[in-house]
Amino acid sequence: MGTNKQSFSAPRGMRDFYPEDMPLRNAVFAAWHTAAGQHGFQQYDACVVETLDLLKKKSGDEIIGQIYDFTDKSDRELALRPEMTPSLARMVAARQNALRFPLKWYSIVQCFRYERMSKGRKREHFQLNLDIIGENSVLAEVEVISAATRALESLGLGPDDFCVHVSSRALLTDLLLKLDIPADHHPATFLALDKLGKISKEATSELLLTSGLDRSHVESVLSLLAIKSLDEANNILGAPTPASMRLSDFFQFMESYGLSDRVAFDISIVRGLAYYTGIVFEAFDRSKELRAIFGGGRYDNLLGDIGGNPAGGVGLGFGDVVLAELLTNKNSSIGVPNTADTGVGYMSEEQKPAAISLSLSLRQENILVDLALHPEKAKTFFSRADRSGFQQAIFIGPDDVASGTVRVKNLKTGEQQQMDLA
Numbered sequence: 001m002g003t004n005k006q007s008f009s010a011p012r013g014m015r016d017f018y019p020e021d022m023p024l025r026n027a028v029f030a031a032w033h034t035a036a037g038q039h040g041f042q043q044y045d046a047c048v049v050e051t052l053d054l055l056k057k058k059s060g061d062e063i064i065g066q067i068y069d070f071t072d073k074s075d076r077e078l079a080l081r082p083e084m085t086p087s088l089a090r091m092v093a094a095r096q097n098a099l100r101f102p103l104k105w106y107s108i109v110q111c112f113r114y115e116r117m118s119k120g121r122k123r124e125h126f127q128l129n130l131d132i133i134g135e136n137s138v139l140a141e142v143e144v145i146s147a148a149t150r151a152l153e154s155l156g157l158g159p160d161d162f163c164v165h166v167s168s169r170a171l172l173t174d175l176l177l178k179l180d181i182p183a184d185h186h187p188a189t190f191l192a193l194d195k196l197g198k199i200s201k202e203a204t205s206e207l208l209l210t211s212g213l214d215r216s217h218v219e220s221v222l223s224l225l226a227i228k229s230l231d232e233a234n235n236i237l238g239a240p241t242p243a244s245m246r247l248s249d250f251f252q253f254m255e256s257y258g259l260s261d262r263v264a265f266d267i268s269i270v271r272g273l274a275y276y277t278g279i280v281f282e283a284f285d286r287s288k289e290l291r292a293i294f295g296g297g298r299y300d301n302l303l304g305d306i307g308g309n310p311a312g313g314v315g316l317g318f319g320d321v322v323l324a325e326l327l328t329n330k331n332s333s334i335g336v337p338n339t340a341d342t343g344v345g346y347m348s349e350e351q352k353p354a355a356i357s358l359s360l361s362l363r364q365e366n367i368l369v370d371l372a373l374h375p376e377k378a379k380t381f382f383s384r385a386d387r388s389g390f391q392q393a394i395f396i397g398p399d400d401v402a403s404g405t406v407r408v409k410n411l412k413t414g415e416q417q418q419m420d421l422a
C-alpha cells in the first residue's frame with residue numbers, strides 16, 4: 001500500500017520559532033524592554049486585527065499595497081496590522097481628554113506586510129514601537145533615538161556597526177519651495193525620493209515625471225541629493241530656516257548625549273510613510289548591506305487627522321529581522337539557551353515517587369527541574385542530560401531510595417555531592 005503523506009510548511013514569509021530560535025528572540029525583546037524602561041516609556045498593546053479603513057487612511061501608499069486584508073463573517077473589512085502607528089493614534093485619540101501629555105509609550109508587536117521577500121524583509125516581523133505624543137521639543141526625537149541606540153548597545157552593537165541617518169521633511173519642503181516646486185507636488189516627490197536606493201536613479205526620475213514634475217524640476221530635485229551638510233542646505237536656502245535650526249539643535253543634543261558617532265545628516269532620508277512632517281531617520285548597518293534596522297520620525301498631524309485634537313508626535317519602529325542578521329553577521333553569542341538547571345531521572349517505576357517529590361521540592365526553591373517522564377538506564381539518562389545542557393543531574397536508583405540520599409552530579413566538572421532525598 002502506498003502512503004500518501006501530505007506535508008505542510010508555514011505560509012511563505014511567515015515565521016516559526018523552534019526552541020533553539022527563542023533565546024535570541026528573548027534577548028532582543030529583553031534589550032527592547034530594558035532600553036524603553038530606562039528611558040521612561042510605558043508599555044501598551046493593541047489588537048492585531050485593525051479596521052481596513054483606518055489603515056488605508058493612515059498608512060503610506062507603499063504599505064497599503066502590502067496589507068493582509070480580509071472580510072469577516074459579518075462583512076467587516078479588516079486587516080492584520082502592517083504597522084502600529086495608526087492603532088496607537090486611534091487609542092490615544094479615544095482617550096485624549098483623560099491622558100496626561102506628553103505620553104511616552106512603547107510596544108513590542110507582530111506586524112504583517114505582504115512584501116516582496118528579500119534579505120531582512122519577511123511577511124511577518126516583530127517590531128518595537130517607541131512613541132512620544134504631545135511634545136514639540138526636539139528632545140523627544142533625541143530620546144526615542146537614544147532609547148533605540150541603547151538597545152543596540154546592550155546587544156553589543158556600537159558606532160562601528162550602525163549609523164542613524166537623519167534628515168527632515170520640513171527641511172526638504174523648504175528646499176523644494178526654494179526650487180519653485182509647489183506644495184501639492186511634495187507628497188509624490190517624497191515618495192519617489194524614498195524609493196531611491198531601492199530603485200535606480202532613472203526609475204526615480206520616471207516616477208517624478210509621472211507625478212507631474214517637468215524635466216528641469218526633476219533634475220533640480222535630484223541635485224538636492226548632493227547636499228552633504230546642513231551648512232550646504234542653509235546656503236541654498238539663503239539663511240537657516242526653523243527646520244534647519246531644529247535639525248542643528250538635534251545634532252547638538254546628540255553630541256551632549258555622547259551619541260554623535262551614531263548619527264549623520266543624510267538628505268536622502270525621506271521615509272515612505274505619508275504621516276511624517278518633520279525630522280525623519282533610518283538606522284543602517286555601517287556597510288549598508290542590509291535594509292533599515294529601525295526608522296521613524298515626527299508626525300504632527302496624525303492625531304488631528306484621525307479625529308483627535310491636534311498633538312505632535314514622534315516615534316520609531318525597530319524590527320527584529322535585520323537586527324538578528326546583524327547579530328549573526330557579527331557572530332554574536334547573544335541569547336542564553338532556555339534549559340533547566342537540573343535533570344532528574346530514575347531507574348524503575350519504584351523510584352518514580354521519590355523522583356517526583358525531589359523535583360517538587362527543588363522547584364519550591366526556584367530551581368528549574370526537568371523530571372524524566374519514564375524510567376531509563378543510568379547511561380541513557382546521563383547522555384541525555386549531557387546533551388540537554390543541564391548544569392547538574394540526579395539519578396535515583398533502588399539503593400538511593402533505601403539510603404535516603406542521592407548523588408548530585410555537576411555536569412560541567414564531574415564532581416558529585418551527596419544530598420538527602422526527603
Ligand code: HAM
Nearest residue numbers: 083085121122125292293294295296315316317319321
Ligand atoms: P517602517 O520603516 O515601515 O516604519 O518600519 C520600521 C521597521 O520595521 C523597519 O526599519 C524594519 O526594522 C522593520 N520592518 C518593516 N517591514 C519589515 C518586514 N517586512 N520585515 C522585517 N522587518 C520589517 C513604521 O512601521 C512606522 N510605523 C514606525 C513609526 C513608529 N513611526 C512612528 N512611530
